[in-house]
Amino acid sequence: MSAPPATAPAPAPARFREVRAWAARRRLGAAIVVLCLFGLGVLVWNFSGTARAFPGPALLSAFLLAVVLYVAFTLLRRVRPVRTPPRKWSWAGVAWGATAATGCALLANGGLSAVWSRTAGVDFASSWGAALTAPLNEEGIKTAGIVLLGVAFPARMRGPLDGWVLGALVGLGFQMAENWTYALNGIVGTGGTTPGDAALQSVVGRVLYTGLGSHWTMSAVAGTGVGLLLSRSPGPARRRRAGAAACVLTAVGMHWLFNAPFLGGGLGTGVKAAFDFLVAGSFWIVLRHAYRHRARAELRAPGVAPGADRLLTRRGRRRARAAVPQGAERERYARLMVAQLDLLEERAGTGCPRPAFEAAARARVAEARYVPSGVEGY
Structure with a gap:
């Protein structure tokens, strides 16, 4: 009676790989x-x-x-x-x-x-x-x-x-x-x-x-x-x-x-x-x-909102934040800007982003995304 064919071990769950x-x-x-x-x-x-x-x-x-x-x-x-x-x-x-x-x-x-x-x-x-x-x-x-x-x-x-x-x-x-x-x-x-x-x-x-x-x-x-x-x-x-x-x-x-x-x-x-x-x-x-x-x-790609090039400069980001009312709305906008910058820098690093890091940055942008009054985001 022949032995059953060997099977490859199942890949570790994604969460386990992250912990490891x-x-x-x-x-x-x-x-x-x-x-x-x-x-x-x-x-x-x-x-x-x-x-x-x-x-x-x-x-x-x-x-x-x-x-x-x-x-x-x-x-x-x-x-x-x-x-x-x-x-x-x-x-x-x-x-x-x-x-x-x-x-x-x-x-x-x-x-x-x-x-x-x-x-x-x-x-x-x-x-x-x-x-x-x-x-x-x-x-x-x-x-x-x-x-x-x-x-x-x-x-x-x-x-x-x-x-x-x-x-x-x-x-x-x-x-x-x-x-x-x-x-x-x-x-x-x-x-x-x-x-x-x-x-x-x-x-x-x-x-x-x-x-x-x-x-x-x-x-x-x-x-x-x-x-x-x-x-x-x-x-x-x-x-x-x-x-x-x-x-x-x-x-x-x-x-x-x-x-x-x-x-x-x-x-x-x-x-x-x-x-x-x-x-x-x-x-x-x-x-x-x-x-x-x-x-x-990246900022000129289709689907990117006008005015997103302000992310490229520290002065532009300060002005964008200043245009948002103080308080919880400005804090939410600051979190959105950080997530957008993470995604932008991952793509601009070599022009060939790493899939896992790009996906994580996309998830943070999606989680933080909203349209502040008077400001067009990336």
Whole structure:
């Protein structure tokens, strides 16, 4: 008697798949927190002694860098068209760069630098060690954080533009933490004779002279590749993988050029920083133009109400809300606008929206839809 034919297992119910995905993201979020705490512990272990010995200069440099961080954080979020990314997501990127990436890179750089010294000699390591070590370790660890945050918060990673913004924020956190460690190392390098001047000179020099073309530019380019890889776009998947790899390799090349021993001195370093800034800025211009072009096309599609293009600008949305009477009606209109923006940004991310996220955004629009008096909606 023959055995009955094997049957494929029934697919898991949609609700079960949602719960399972939620649990996986929770575990990934916990791993990100643990890695951030580990990196912070490495920084405390290596620099707490100097900070305790020179508390005034350490606090002064930390305060100045915190001010720069907040200003740059605000600007990098504002350059994203249509609307700024969520604060929690943005601060998560900064936290990864400032703790996990910086601490892990400190350990990895020390190990790889020792390898160059043993295999190629001390002279070679002193000249080329930074160019052969930091681009691999630091860009790899920063990019790993962008990937983890993109997977942990998939609704926020709609395309390469979101990857650019997240990468810039990760690099910004790394840059500020590294600047603080350099300020402390500058105090030690001068023998502690003028700790305040040494810390201040280090902070001012790294912020004003190389700040525009440092880690945030490199990570922005690498993040573009991560956003391209994790998003959904027309064409074969191998094209996305090739584009992502090209972006990451470009970021590594930018870092290598910045640390390379040629074009040294003040002028050469300034030229390198300007080059990295122009590369990251060029990426942003192209991505922003493509994003706004797709968003305008969506708002001009058949069936979209006239005047919906006000969603593209923050000023237009403020004026639209102001035209609605205050109270419960304005709150309902604000919820409708948020749902409309979610749908618009999902479609404009790459021009090829993800079905599950588009369906969820459509459902929120349908749930919130109503026509406020005197305002035409999307």
